[in-house]
Amino acid sequence: xxxxxxxxxxxxxxxxxxxxxxxxxxxxxxxxxxxxxxxxxxxxxxxxxxxxxxxxxxxxxxxxxxxxxxxxxxxxxxxxxxxxxxxxxxxxxxxxxxxxxxxxxxxxxxxxxxxxxxxxxxxxxxxxxx
Amino acid sequence: xxxxxxxxxxxxxxxxxxxxxxxxxxxxxxxxxxxxxxxxxxxxxxxxxxxxxxxxxxxxxxxxxxxxxxxxxxxxxxxxxxxxxxxxxxxxxxxxxxxxxxxxxxxxxxxxxxxxxxxxxxxxxxxxxxxxxxxxxxxxxxxxxxxxxxxxxxxxxxxxxxxxxxxxxxxxxxxxxxxxxxxxxxxxxxxxxxxxxxxxxxxxxxxxxxxxxxxxxxxxxxxxxxxxxxxxxxxxxxxxxxxxxxxxxxxxxxxxxxxxxxxxxxxxxxxxxxxxxxxxxxxxxxxxxxxxxxxxxxxxxxxxxxxxxxxxxxxxxxxxxxxxxxxxxxxxxxxxxxxxxxxxxxxxxxxxxxxxxxxxxxxxxxxxxxxxxxxxxxxxxxxxxx
Numbered sequence: 209x210x211x212x213x214x215x216x217x218x219x220x221x222x223x224x225x226x227x228x229x230x231x232x233x234x235x236x237x238x239x240x241x242x243x244x245x246x247x248x249x250x251x252x253x254x255x256x257x258x259x260x261x262x263x264x265x266x267x268x269x270x271x272x273x274x275x276x277x278x279x280x281x282x283x284x285x286x287x288x289x290x291x292x293x294x295x296x297x298x299x300x301x302x303x304x305x306x307x308x309x310x311x312x313x314x315x316x317x318x319x320x321x322x323x324x325x326x327x328x329x330x331x332x333x334x335x336x337x338x
Numbered sequence: 339x340x341x342x343x344x345x346x347x348x349x350x351x352x353x354x355x356x357x358x359x360x361x362x363x364x365x366x367x368x369x370x371x372x373x374x375x376x377x378x379x380x381x382x383x384x385x386x387x388x389x390x391x392x393x394x395x396x397x398x399x400x401x402x403x404x405x406x407x408x409x410x411x412x413x414x415x416x417x418x419x420x421x422x423x424x425x426x427x428x429x430x431x432x433x434x435x436x437x438x439x440x441x442x443x444x445x446x447x448x449x450x451x452x453x454x455x456x457x458x459x460x461x462x463x464x465x466x467x468x469x470x471x472x473x474x475x476x477x478x479x480x481x482x483x484x485x486x487x488x489x490x491x492x493x494x495x496x497x498x499x500x501x502x503x504x505x506x507x508x509x510x511x512x513x514x515x516x517x518x519x520x521x522x523x524x525x526x527x528x529x530x531x532x533x534x535x536x537x538x539x540x541x542x543x544x545x546x547x548x549x550x551x552x553x554x555x556x557x558x559x560x561x562x563x564x565x566x567x568x569x570x571x572x573x574x575x576x577x578x579x580x581x582x583x584x585x586x587x588x589x590x591x592x593x594x595x596x597x598x599x600x601x602x603x604x605x606x607x608x609x610x611x612x613x614x615x616x617x618x619x620x621x622x623x624x625x626x627x628x629x630x631x632x633x634x635x636x637x638x639x640x641x642x643x644x645x646x647x648x649x650x651x652x653x654x655x656x657x658x659x660x661x662x663x664x665x666x667x668x669x670x671x672x673x674x675x676x677x678x679x680x681x682x683x684x685x686x687x688x689x690x691x692x693x694x695x696x697x698x699x700x701x702x703x704x705x706x707x708x709x710x711x712x713x714x715x716x717x718x719x720x721x722x723x724x
Contacts, residue, residue: 231544236667246682255680268544269559270568274530 211253211300212240216307222314224274225271229315231282233308260287270304274295284308340662340678348681349505349659350386356685361386361579362474363694365481366596367606368392370470370496372627380421384598384707386473391415392462395422398461401703404470408439408457411638433457447509467496467625468606480698484608485707486583491614494625499605499646500632506580506597508653508660513593514673516545516556522648523577530589531645536588543568546613547673549680553578556673560713574710576677578696583708587719588612592712601658657694722723 220236223229241257244250266272267279274282287305290298340348342406351358368383374394381392389405391414401422401702404414411426420426423440433443437459439452461472466487472614486504487494502509512518525537540700548555557573575583589609596604613619632650633641640651667675684694698704713719 235669239667239671240669242669242671242675243339244675246340247652248683248686253678265544269570295486 211296211303213305216310220307220311221310224315226280226312226315230264230267230280233311234261234268237261237264237304252296253300256297257304260301260304272280277323280308280312284312339626339665339667342663344682345659345662347685348678349507350600351506352600354519356689357681358386360681360688360694361597362472363479363688363697364474364480364579365463365470366580367468367470367594368596368604370465370498370627371467371469371624373469379417380417381414382415383471384602385471385604386597387599388458388473390458390460390471391417391424392469392471393417393419395419395435397422398649400464402460402462402470403433403435403437404458405662406457408429408433408455409442413612416459428496431455432461435459452603466494466608467627468608477553480701480704482706483584483704484706486590486594486608486610488705489590489612489619490674491514491618492589492610492621493621494525495609496625497607497609497630498627498651499607499630502597502603502605502650502653503601503658504653504656504658505600506595506603508656509593509595509603509649510576510580510655511674511677512649513595514554514556514578514677515671516558516673517542517548517670519651520647522652523645525646526642530643534645537713540569545670545673547676550571550575552708554673554677554680557711560622570711571711572709573707578680578694583710585710661679680718 216236221232221234234275236258237260241254244254263283266328272279282306283330288309290301290305292298347356348382349357351361359722366385368385369381369392373381379394382484383390384400388618390402391405393401393403393414395401399422400418401424403414403424403490405415407414407417407426407428407430409426409431412426414426414433416423416427417424418427423432423434424632425441430443431439432509433456434440437457439455442448442452442455447450461478463470463481465481465483470481470485492606495666519538520542525539526533526535527535528539540563542558544559548557553576555573555575556630558571560571561567562569574582577583577592580595580597582595584591584593586609591607591609593605593607596606596664598604608625613621630646633644635641640654641647642651642703680695687694693699698706
C-alpha cells in the first residue's frame with residue numbers, strides 16, 4: 209500500500225452529495241496523475257490510474273442506470289477485492305477501492321441536515337457562475 | 339511540478355539538446371511566401387536556436403543556410419541569390435543549397451581549401467503559401483499536407499503573429515489545458531462586453547485526454563444550461579509535437595508553435611473558412627496573409643480583447659521560461675502532465691535512434707484529415723473571436 213501518498217484523507221475534501229462525490233473522486237485520481245514524476249518509472253502507476261478513471265466514467269457520462277451511491281459502492285467493492293496480477297495493479301486497485309469506500313462511508317455520515325456540502329470541482333463551480 | 343533538470347530537458351531546443359533533437363525530426367513553418375519578391379529574396383529566420391537565412395531561388399524554390407558567412411561571418415541576409423546559390427555581399431564567396439562553398443573570387447584557385455569550407459544548410463519547401471523548414475537528419479520525412487491547407491472548399495487565411503516572448507512549451511501546454519477557455523476567453527470576453535466567448539462560457543462537466551497516433555485528443559463535455567442535457571464535444575487534437583488543430587467558430591484552423599530559441603516563439607495560424615452551402619467553389623487563389631501585431635492597450639498591458647491577446651498574456655506572463663518547480667498541478671492539469679510524459683517518451687525514442695511519433699514516411703499518406711468538434715460552429719455559437 210501507499211502508492212498514492214500523501215494520505216488520501218489529507219487531500220480529499222468530502223462531499224455530502226453522491227453526485228458531487230463521484231466527480232470529486234474522479235478528479236482526485238486525475239490530480240494524482242498530474243502530480244506523478246515525469247520519469248518512465250511512474251508510467252505503470254499513470255496507466256493504472258487511467259484505468260480506474262475509465263471505470264468511473266460511465267457514471268459521469270450518464271451511461272449507467274445505477275444510482276450514484278450504488279455505482280460507487282459496487283466499484284469500491286470490486287476494486288477492494290482485486291485479486292489479479294500484476295502485484296502493482298492489485299495493490300493500487302485495492303488502495304483506491306479502500307479510498308472510495310472510505311469516502312462513501314464518511315459522506316454518508318456527513319450528510320445530515322444543516323451540513324454544508326463540500327465545494328465541488330469542475331462543472332459544479334462553473335454552473336454556479338456561468 | 340518539474341525539477342530544473344526536467345524543465346531544461348523539455349524546454350531547451352538548441353542543437354544537441356534532447357528536445358531540440360526531437361523537434362528537428364519535424365517540418366516547421368517559419369515564413370510565408372509573401373515575405374519574398376524579386377526585390378526581397380532573403381529573410382532572416384531564427385529557428386530552434388539557429389540563426390539562418392531563407393532565400394528564394396531563381397527556380398522559385400527556397401534555400402536555407404546559416405546566416406553567417408564561413409569567411410568572416412558577415413550576414414548572408416544581404417547576399418546575392420544566383421540560381422539556387424547565395425553569394426556573400428562582403429567578398430563574394432558563393433555557397434550552394436547544401437552549404438558547400440563553390441567560389442572564393444579573391445583566392446587563388448585552391449580546390450582543397452574551397453571544398454573544406456561549408457556552412458550549415460537545411461531543407462525548405464513552400465506549401466500553400468507557407469514556407470516550411472526541416473533541420474533534422476536525412477532522410478527528411480514527408481511534408482504533411484494537412485487538411486486545413488490542402489482543402490480548396492474555402493478561403494484560406496494565414497495569420498503570422500508577432501513573435502512571442504516565451505518558451506515554446508508554454509503555448510503547447512495551453513493546447514492541452516482544456517478548462518482555461520472558461521475564464522481566459524469566456525469570462526474575459528463577457529466582462530468586456532465582447533462577443534465570441536459564449537461557447538466557452540458554459541459549465542464544463544468533464545474533460546478527457548486520449549493519446550492517438552497524432553498526439554493527444556482532448557474533449558470536453560459541456561452542460562447545456564437551457565435543456566440540462568450533456569453536450570459532449572467530438573474533440574480536437576494536439577498534433578505532436580507543436581501543432582494545435584481546432585475549430586474556431588465556423589473555420590477549421592491549425593496553430594503552429596515553432597521555437598525560435600529558448601525564449602522566443604514563432605506563431606503561424608492557418609484558417610480555412612468553408613464556403614456556405616450553395617456557394618461552394620474551388621479556391622485556387624493564394625491564401626490571404628494577415629500580420630498580427632502584439633496587441634497592447636494605452637497602458638502597455640495586453641489588450642485582452644481577442645483570444646490571441648488573451649492567450650499571449652497567459653503565455654508571456656508565465657515568464658520567458660516558465661519555472662515549473664514552482665507550480666501546483668491539479669486535476670485540470672492532467673492533459674499537461676500527459677503531454678510532458680509524451681514529450682519525454684519521444685525524446686528518449688529519438689535518443690535511441692528511432693523515429694518519434696506523427697512522422698510521415700510514405701508519400702502516399704501525405705494528406706492528413708481530422709474530424710474535429712463542430713461545437714463552436716453551431717449556429718448559436720458562431721461568433722468570430724479570432
